[in-house]
Amino acid sequence: MMTDHFFDVPLDHRAPDGERIRLYAREVVAAGRAREDLPWLVYLQGGPGFPAGRPVGRENWLDRALEDYRVLLLDQRGTGRSTPATRQTLPLRGTPGEQAAYLAHFRADAIVRDCEYIRPLLTGGRPWTVLGQSFGGFCAVTYLSFAPEGLAEVIVTGGLPSLDAGADDVYRAAYPRMERKCRAHYARYPQDEEAARRIARHLARQPQTLPDGTVLTVEQFQQLGILLGTGDGSHRLHYLLEDAFVPTPAGEQLSDAFGEQVAALLSRAASPLYTLLHEAIYAQDGRPTHWSAERVRAEFPQFEPNVEDGGRFLFTGETVHPWMLHTQPALRPLRETAQLLARREGWTPLYDAAQLARNTVPVAAAIYHDDLYVDTGHSLRTARSIAGLRTWVTDEYEHDGVRASGRVVLDRLLRLVRDEV
Structure with a gap:
């Protein structure tokens, strides 16, 4: 069963009474379980700039997730059915300078604030699990840095960023x-x-x-x-x-x-x-x-x-x-x-090393050996910097392992984050 959700969120969460943009998210729940009080898992897509996948049945990782969770597939701001940011729509913002200022609000920190804005509306205030693939994993580490109170568990696949590399x-x-x-x-x-x-x-x-x-x-x-x-x-x-x-x-x-x-x-x-x-x-x-x-x-x-x-x-x-x-x-x-x-100058930090060092949220991460897109050495250093994080380093899969493996990668990480391995 799938349900569409639309939310109006602040463009700049530091100015909650200012301009708003629209977010779209698709709720997916296993057939026959819609009335159950299931925990939520929000999926953060890789990118930046890509919407969440459009599922056709219980495919790949989603098949495993639906056994335990009510899943939210979020179109991150600017993508998919959320307020789009493309060559066709950005001229509505005005000059190139105004467009650039607008897009400065589209990084991981804003995506995390979006998640925290909509979480209480869906969960009643309960924390949820985040599954971050690639850039979605970067967002998950930002989430751990600045809003860990919203997280029950974090699972990262191919997306542990360096905390300090430019x-x-x-x-x-x-x-x-x-x-x-x-x-x-x-x-x-x-x-x-x-x-x-x-x-x-x-x-x-x-x-x-x-x-x-x-x-x-x-x-x-x-x-x-x-x-x-x-x-x-x-x-x-x-x-x-x-x-x-x-x-x-x-x-x-x-x-x-x-x-x-x-x-x-x-x-x-x-x-x-x-x-x-x-x-x-x-x-x-x-x-x-x-x-x-x-x-x-x-x-x-x-x-x-x-x-x-x-x-x-x-x-x-x-x-x-x-x-x-x-x-x-x-x-x-x-x-x-x-x-x-x-x-552009003035980009602000996306991670809080001190907060990550005292992290108490259960975290598990798949690190793909010699990943083309995310440096393995950077990921391993970050893994050592997040308290309690458990890693699975593997050369069995490439960067798309969570999609290509069917249930295998997500199932392994769920058991890892729950200390069942």
């Missing part, structure tokens, strides 16, 4: 992981390195406009490495590369089928916040992020494609770059807003 630190740790994942992919599919070089050579001579208007450059093509952080991503990348070209009267060209698949993988039309706020989720010391991934990439020259003479070609991963504001049509109208956010 964006530059995050990307200096990330680029070597990207290279390792890429090398591992070529070891599995040796033919793919030449296939990737061949596509890159073609794009270096003639960037291609994809069906959605995205301009596919070599750098944009490298971004397909984001697939390598998921359990089936290496296989998906291989099948994509093997059918890239078709013969035409003008010679071999990248196929429409290839272009359509790439457009779907790279598009940010539905999730511009992923680009606009991605580096801001690491900003805590007041300094601007200033396109950190782009700046740090210069420290790793092996990622510069050297394809004309048979040199190496490495895919990248979860990074955002200023040139995306020109190659992606959904971001072009927001380029000034994005630049202002990249230059």
Whole structure:
């Protein structure tokens, strides 16, 4: 059984009488149990900038959660059926400066305050369990820092952030992981390195406009490495590369089928916040992020494609770059807003190390060994900094383990957080 919920919450929780925005959340409860007084579990999606999944039956982790909980799938502010923040809606805010000021209220601290605003309305004031995947795990650690009284348990999957690393630190740790994942992919599919070089050579001579208007450059093509952080991503990348070209009267060209698949993988039309706020989720010391991934990439020259003479070609991963504001049509109208956010100063802390050190909320976290998206070393240091946190470090799954494993990952973590393992 599913029930829709809408809530009007303050844009800025420090000004509760000011402007309000709308939040949407979907309540899911097992058939026949709607009248039971079940504890609540709120799911915080990865991102930033993605809505909660739309379930079709009792799939993957949800099947296990519904045995014990009434589940709330929250569309975090700006996403899904919550008040949207896209190229179509943000101009309603006014100038790029006004848009950037508005979006400064869309980080993890505001998401936690949203949760605390709606929790008493749903639970009658009782604390609830939070399941945070990836960026949702970052939000869960913020929740533990600033509103632990609202939490009965916390479960984190692939999302223990560094408490003190800035964006530059995050990307200096990330680029070597990207290279390792890429090398591992070529070891599995040796033919793919030449296939990737061949596509890159073609794009270096003639960037291609994809069906959605995205301009596919070599750098944009490298971004397909984001697939390598998921359990089936290496296989998906291989099948994509093997059918890239078709013969035409003008010679071999990248196929429409290839272009359509790439457009779907790279598009940010539905999730511009992923680009606009991605580096801001690491900003805590007041300094601007200033396109950190782009700046740090210069420290790793092996990622510069050297394809004309048979040199190496490495895919990248979860990074955002200023040139995306020109190659992606959904971001072009927001380029000034994005630049202002990249230059924004005054970002405030998202975690309270002292509070985490005296934490009393039961916490369990899955840390995926050599996770492409979240540095394992950073996660382990954070795990040691949160009192009572229990970890499960595994190389059996990639970053999407909680979805790919069916019931396994969530069941293991529930037993861990309840001290049943």
